[in-house]
Amino acid sequence: MPGGFPTTNALASLRGTWSGFITWVFCSFSFGFFCGGIGHFVVSEFFLSITPPYVPWPLAVVYVSGVLEILGAIGILLPQARQLAGNCLILLTLAVTPANIHMSLNPELYPFATEWQLNLRLVIQVLLLVCIWWSTRDRRWV
Template identity: 55%
Template sequence: MKTDKAAEDKHGLARAIVLAVVFIWFFIGGIAHFVFTELEMKIVPPWLPEHRLLVLVSGVFELIGALGILFTPTRRIAGWGLIVLTIAVTPANIYMWQNPGQFPEVPYWVLSLRLPLQLVLLVCIWWSTRVPENRVGT
């Protein structure tokens, strides 16, 4: 029994750390949408309309999601919202990767790592915001 409790505590600590990383990622990212709006607009693919509006709306959703994962009652739905948002911004990451010359300040290896890291981010969001098995139904 003691081993189960230790494993549960270990998973709880790991989940809390990953949740904190996800929060910081989206909270800082959301603020960046308002502080560096013009820069953020450059990564929106040209085929999408209303670059400023898209940047500001996605910034609002990043902040709402970041704050939502802090509270147990909203954590799960906020997590799913951040997953959808992360998938929705994938075209910007692909656009940057396909057009590295337009982003000379970003090393190509960073652009190349963004998509695999986005998959890691998706897993982190899902894992840290899901309801642990032992709490389902309680």
């Protein structure tokens, strides 16, 4: 009905579009965390190079965080585990924040990145936390 309230079919179509978007978000986050987790094993030297010197057992920390990212990626795809996976990924993201702060405060130790790129990592990390939270909450209307 032009100029009036949406019809039931229009609302159903909108709900379907929203549901498709949410599914895309879940799959994108899952893929990103899965690839990141695999990266901890494939290019562990890189992750070791950005681990602050005060972290004990750095290689073990790199491997454990990789496993946790992979498990979180799988959990995001399972509706019954999604919120728990999101909570765990938020905790993991917070746990690696000191490494990103260390990189930002010591740019001379990381010649592969510019200072603004290192600072941008912190901004991206905050956005990532918000996105993880938003995308893994229970949505009865989706």
